[in-house]
Amino acid sequence: MLSVAKSNPALILAIAACGSQYRFETQRGLSLFEAAQLLLLDDLRQQKYINTPALAPAHIEHRERESESQKITPRDRTEELTELIQVSLLLTIFATWGSNSDILQELLALQGVFASMLHEHGLEERTPAFQIDAESSDDNNWHRWVTQERARRTKLVASAFHNSHCLMYNTAPLILSSDIKLNLPCPTPLWKASNAAEWRLAYDSNPSSEIPFQTAFRLLFSPAHTLPASISFSTPLGNHVLMHAILQQIYFARQLYVYPPVEQLLRNEDLSTLEDVLHNWKLRWQQTPESSTNPRNPAGPIAFTSTSFLGQAYIRLYLDIGPFRALKSLRPAQIAETLMSAPPIRRTPGLVMALLHAIHGLSIPVRLGVEFVARTHSLYWSVQHSLSGLEYAFLLSRWLLTLPSCGSVDISEHEKQLFLWIKRIIEEADLANECPMEGHTVTELTKDAAKMTQVACTIIRIWARTFKGNSCWGIVDVVGSSLDIYANLLEGS
Template sequence: MENTQHELRASPLDASPTDVQDGIFADVLQPAVNDGQRQPESPGHFEMRLNQGFFNHSFEDLAALMDTNTPLLDDFDSFLSPSHIIPVIPPPQLTDPEPPLALLSPGIVARPETGETISRLGSRLPSLQPQEMTWRAPEPVRTCKLFESISSETRQLFITKMRQFSAVVPKPFEMPSRLALSRYLKAYLNGFHEHLPFLHVPTLSSDACCIELLLAIASVGAQYCLESEKAVQLFETSHAIAKERIQRLDDSTLPLGPKVHDRRGSDFAHSLRRYGSFMEVPGLTLRDSLSESQETLESRVQTAQALLLLMAEATWSNHRRTLRQALAIQSTLASLIRDDVLKAMPAPHDVSWEEWGKYESTKRTKWIVFCFFNLHTIVHNIPSLISSSEMDAMLMPCHSATFRATCEAKWRDSKVEETDTYFKEAFGRLFKEGTPRQDFAPNSTLGNYVLIHALIQHIYLVRQVLHPCDDGSAVILENDITLIELALRNWKSAWKQTPDSSLDSSNPAGPVSFNSTALLRLAYIRLNADIGPGRALHTRDPAQIANAFLEAQIIKRTPGLLRAVLHAAHALSIPIRIGVHVVAQTQTFRWSIQHSLATLECAFLLSKWLEALSSPVGDQPISSSEHRMLKLVRTMLEETDYAVPSILAVESRRGMRLLAANVLRVWASVFNGPTQVWAIVNIIGSSLALCANLVEHG
């Protein structure tokens, strides 16, 4: 928003003329009061009162009303959120004069939130009686939760933090208005955070939040608000500050207090630098680590969190200015995570909720970095920079109820049921017969998400070490397939035992569990079909992606492949059951990128399988199981706009090619909705539509 007048017009308070006359503007539009009785007022007197600024004061009253928890405000609770509340600032005429535009540095412009007339939505209007026209100095900025409504004081705090990095801030850069910041943070919280929950929202405060993390959150939130240009500006500024922060941290020595230095010596300082605040250092307790170095260590963690968000945004967007930076950020982030060491000691039971929140947030950050690197493997067919074996000594994430607790009392109640489990133990169970047993504590939803990513990475690495066959494909040995399928079955059993598991993307516990099921389908496909190199997603060009699909080899029909086809068909049934057009209109803000990636491979697998059926090799006839699957796919398409005409035999070459093309068209319809947050979803939809035409007429 460019100015506060715009902010006022965007307000959800849309009063009718009657409401205005009877309410907030009554003192202006009605005659003046004299001795307790209203007397007629001449038009000239009324005009004089307007010229004296009474009408402006009424706007200030309106601002005060919106900023206070009056009973009237409760009437709007159903559609008025805290992010719409306009914070209070003192009337300009009662404060020290300030320049209309303050240049903080050659690259940072602080546009004042105040202006003329309507933009002076001042504090609660002082009484119009002269003796009460006084104003008190504003109180110091109080610590507030980051995701609460951003006040003018909080925004100014962010600008002050950014002054420390003015030399590297891209010029010119203007901090978004407080209403825009509130909007972006709210969008991040309702959109991205639910899919990758690593920030401890209840305890993250505005004064303790590094500026690069704040800007990275705002950048992702701006993308969810469909303000892509603003998102790019915030991205570039956050990235520049993050790189500068890392440089300063690397160049500086760790500040240690004299007592700590005298007692532990330089070896302790080296360990603390290496292991971080919550890591496994011999003889070091969590209390020890909460020392003078804590601010430096937390800055390093928050910088890593900022880079994680920026890497995600660069990966899924189609801005050439950010896309090329995704893999570069990956390398920096991997170095930061390794510097903090991939180990974690159990959180002591005597720490405060706030201290535990930092501990769990740091741990989850490392896990989600591991998972996101694995997504890069899926998209770009490149090895992850962090292998699952490096995570063996990491504790699994806590349950969502514990992490989402909004107060210390709820946190302590939910924490009673927590059991510490290391990744090596949880991952090893998946490859053993008869597990998971009932006597094992269930994983958290994020724990299941981590484990399915580890299985996909395992499948990728097993396939990479195999020697290619004559046709260039790499076939996993039957013994390996049997063992990995055992692990996938055990994962499904563990998923079912997790209390928060759900196939509903709007589950109150979050969509992480739903996202994990998409990755399960992808794991079955990767296990039974070598299709990794054939997608060209890195080009972001639908034509190249479609041609890469067509040029990929026809997959071999095996019993194992049919199990993967069944998972692909199940994925197709979800939007058909809900309604293809409904999903196309709503999935943007509810489905994660993982679903888009898994869908792409499901569509590709079904299409290639149908192509294999239409071009049988040798004397291999269509089996009864394949025939049933074929009829199932055709029956599902009859519920859409892409049914195969009944006069066309599905077993014919023409019928199966049309069926393969229409499967791609259904998925293309799902991902060609009117609005997409991330550009890669549109690219996938366009690629599938092009591929469908090529398959049908090829």
């Protein structure tokens, strides 16, 4: 449905900029980014969102010709705003996933403007938002439906990406979950329909497919056995958006405390509620036909990417390492030093679930082959996996370092099983010679501080190698280098 001739030139340039990165054309991608940014800033200036100098005369002449063509085929204000939000989102992704701190700071300074655009476009809609017009053809109904669904998905994805900044930089989210009164994305067959006939067939099969975001989110807080089976809001993108809402809930629950962030624990009632919410989310994820933990899932990567956010959610329930990452600096040495400055973690029974997700996250690249994943990361893995991997590596390393301090108390059976899993992963990664553990019991190994430091550094370096390969996005290499330096600092300490 994208028409190059009718679309905002800034949108085409922004798409090309991100596409160039995926083709490893870094310099060309940067040039396209700068051109798209220039046009976007001019659009924002003309519409009074910002106050910046006008474009150079050559650019003004081009925009005047564009305006003349649009007079012939006038465009709806809603569609224009949708495209502006899409441009803003793509450029923000380019800056966030890159490794240029100057570009990142420029785009972060505009996030408030982008949030205002989302609010102006409208974060509310009725249910159902679309109904078949019996007087119109299927083709007209389909185009009208696509326009609404595209706008909805654009706003939901933009809101979720704004929330990613909250996770990465430990800043308050600009779009609150309570602000979102949109419906969740439609079922996949509807969205993937390639013509009006396919769409109408899928639409007639899903006449009540529009589920309000607030309804779906509220159901996650209900006991699992009370969830109505007749309401199915499980789509990959819908699950993804709901997970961001859960992470935002965890973020605000932590703001009620004044204790040191890494050491603090949420109230028992908060922990219990949020654990149930995550359990309900997992049930819905499992019921989604497209869900898979296979990075090469033919249905797309969104479901796999959502599992990395699930792991982060469990970690954030018991640890808050947001203030100890310094990701905004994009400097590996500073990120590693900040991780080193984090206080020791507490071993609690609830931490086992977070550890389980961290170890499972590590087992996937090891099972597929670390070198293979490192060289194909940009093709099958999202950038989010490297960011969650940073937290996984931190959690596992700090947990391993706490084991020798148990004193005369043995580690729990659950922790023993987790340690044995780590041991098998190291062996499967062909690193047993670098970190020998044969001939010793679990108790002997976990009481040896030097050995636990060695195991921790080995785990960190497996993660680092996974993210230091053939990635097209600079932030992935930043994470890999940061983990390498962090492992060196642990050894030196």
